[in-house]
Amino acid sequence: MPKLLELEDLRVSFHTYAGEAQALRGVNLTLDAGDTLAIVGESGCGKTVTAQSVMRLYPKGAADYKGGSIRYKGEDLLTLSERQMRRIRGREISMVFQDPMTSLNPTVPVGKQIMEGVLKNGSRESKRVTRRDARLRALELLEGVGIADPETRMGQYPHNLSGGMRQRVMIAIAMSCSPDLLIADEPTTALDVTVQAQILELMKSLQSRGNTSIIVITHNMGVVANIARKVAVMYGGVVVERGTVEDIFFRPRHPYAWGLLRSVFRLNKPKDEPLTPIDGTPPELIDPLPGCPFAERCAYTMRVCASGMPPEFAWGEARACRCWLYGPGCPVIPAEWEEYSHA
């Protein structure tokens, strides 16, 4: 079965005053149609760059695609012209951003902003849409994202709406073309928890209604557990581990994933149980050390880790981990294997 999206060895760099920042250093990812993938990682790990690269949002010259491919329905997006890309952006892949205030136009009523998308891209069935149809579609979309009294809301401006409401409008715009793939970049980070819960519910219900695949980018392991079926853990510009959500939470393999799961605050964590943080600081993107980006913070660092970036060791096609602990003939047996085999 063809994958909806396949990233292979994607490498992206940015040129800054301080030098070349290697934002992505060989990202591998796959996404099946209808699936939900969470890309999880800390700031600077490359999760947003991955998403923006799929959308090809970086203007020419800003980002340097140094290698690899982004195959969407079998076609490499990196080889498409800007015009072909615009068609894909409007009709097939859409995106929701973290801050709905800055991604909505403050001077245009929200209804009109939704209609614009519908008018520009047409509907699935026909290319030409009348204004009347677009209006009906916008109303339907607003209702679909759980906005009460859509007639009134249509005429309101973004600043009249609350943060949660604005994010709903953003999702309505993103869904206006019934995309095959929705990329949500930290969609709930700017929102309060009670509103976050609403938006997560909304995204799940949208997915179960249509056949949209979702990529959620987040740093919150709770959000991952809530919404994802597949998870890719990123660190230092690579996917260090990927698998199903159960794999990542109950049978994690990468030392960074172990550390991440241990440092998350859980409501049921007793006060006297100490937290185990990951020592050290996040990796540098400019002039990264050769080898595994996590080597300088890892508890199991070996000589090989400092010398070469570990390849992806795979268990089947959807489960992989970039760590030398799984290298051929590696004698080290981490305590976590034992620990997680009981879980």
Place this chain on the structure above:
Amino acid sequence: MAEAAYGVPVHTALLSADPTDSHTYDYTPLPNTAIRSGRAARPPVSYWRDALDRLLRNKTAVASFAFIILTALFGFAGSSLMPGFTKQDLYNTFLPPLSPGHPLGTDELGRDLLARLARGTRISLTIGVTVSVINLVVGLAYGGLSGYIGGMADVVMMRIVEIVTAVPEMIILLLLLTVLKSGMGTLILALCLTGWTGMARLARAQALQLRENEYVLAARVLGASRLWIVLRHMIPNALGPIMVRFAMSVPGVIFAESFLSYIGLGIAIPEASWGNLAQLGANQFPNHIWLFFIPAILFSLTMLAFNLLGDGLRDALDPRQRR
């Protein structure tokens, strides 16, 4: 056994690598402090040092700065070396450029254009920089105070600024220049009276913004006095945008001066300035074009250089460009 539960991975990437590579991997433990210390520690770099580095890497800004320095040198050193800028020589009027003794030619009264240009550069630059400095000091004190004190004082002080801004600049200038004795002092006074409001507004905006910054709050929580906060936190942090504004305001002032001199209200002949040099040249325009073009080109290039330098400064100081 725990390892068995984890299964044996498929070494796809390794298998697809060079099959002749019989490389074995070195799995001996390595303390990760060894990796951390492998990263060479960079020497501490202060904000200003960093900004200067960036400015120096900006070729346009460096070239503009060099051009400004050269122009200033020409103006100040040149006018001292060639004091005869008013000396008339009615036998040698309208000499073209590259004439013996007169590299840039002479005007309708036989005055040496090179000497006059040096003098004019000196006068125009002096006015431009002096007025900008006065506006900077006045605006900074006024706006900074207004923004920092806030409340009613701020409201009153800003209404005054608005009133000054509301009266068209030219009306104030024309009024002052017709009432007072014309000359450099009057011109500077007139340009200062109208020019300080822009800087005052900028300084106020900076003060308002910086006042709410968390490091200023932190200093207040630590019991720092107002004076300390202004001197130690607010001025150093506001300096960047203010420097940019300063660099951009010099050409504005020079332009105003030149315009006034051109229409005969600023620096009066026989004293020279870029404005009245251009005006004299324009009178002779179709026949002796160098009299117009030489001062005009120097004037334009200097304007451009100041603006480009301002742009360069802004880029160098913009914190968004910092890693």
Place this chain on the structure above:
Amino acid sequence: MPDAMAQPLLDVRGLKKYFTVGRRGTLKAVNGVSFSIRSGETFGLVGESGCGKTTAGRVIVRLYEPTEGAVYYRGKDISRLARREAAEYTHNVQMIFQDPYASLDPRMTVEAIIAEGMRPRGMYSRGESRDKARELLSRVGLSPEHAQRFPHEFSGGQRQRVGVARALAVNPELIVCDEPVSALDVSIQAQIINLLRKLQRELGLTYLFIAHDLSLVKYVSDRVGVMYMGSLVEVASAEDLYRSPLHPYTRALLSAIPVPNPIEERGRRRVLLEGDVPPPLNTPDQCLFLGRCPHATDRCQQGMPQLAQAREGHWVACAMNEELNVDAYTI
């Protein structure tokens, strides 16, 4: 809140802080909040954005004057301190800020930042304050060699350590931690929390811990106060609040937090609230949670409910408390 055992270190009574917005609006950021903090404990203040928790913290460190009510530190009203006492107060009560990028002056070296609070005290010479700054750097887990560096050379977590060192420099008793880790990455958050706990043990510090993340607040605090639109709706020990929350808002908040466990998360029964928090502008005299509360009745419109003790050490401000108490609640 009455506490017969000993005089609390900090006592906040009926605190109100209003801001004027535009011509007609009054933003009741903090609207009648009372709680007390005992010496050596960690009191958590939790709530969503705009609930007034940060404003309350800022009144306590005297960045804002209260509109009404008072804060007592060791029995003394902090807005009526003599000059000397006020100076002393700034050394007893310190603050750690949310954004480690904005809270350190980019033009100052780390040493100058840490020494800033020692300077007005005049009790250290230049050399002594330098030594003290270096000692503090190692205390917060940074190398003393970092003293001459500038904030932009550090990562977020390291900067927050500098912020902690700056607060410690004046030997405070109480530190108001205003969202000290919410701007940091998950793996770094735990480092800072461990540091704060270590310092509390070593120096006997008292914390007022302000955050929006209930699982974090629950983990670090002994007692927790939940704020909603400027009012405290529930105060209880952290364990009690988590095991048997009484206020409908607390319950919704607890149930809204996604649990980092996919199986538990799928099986959860959620109390989903409708809508967002309205801004506390010109609020009416009634329960402010009324519009979103699943249990609201007519009684909730009769004035703002006051905190009342529901059981030992567990306070709640809800008109329907008795009825709701009956239906047992688990997450």
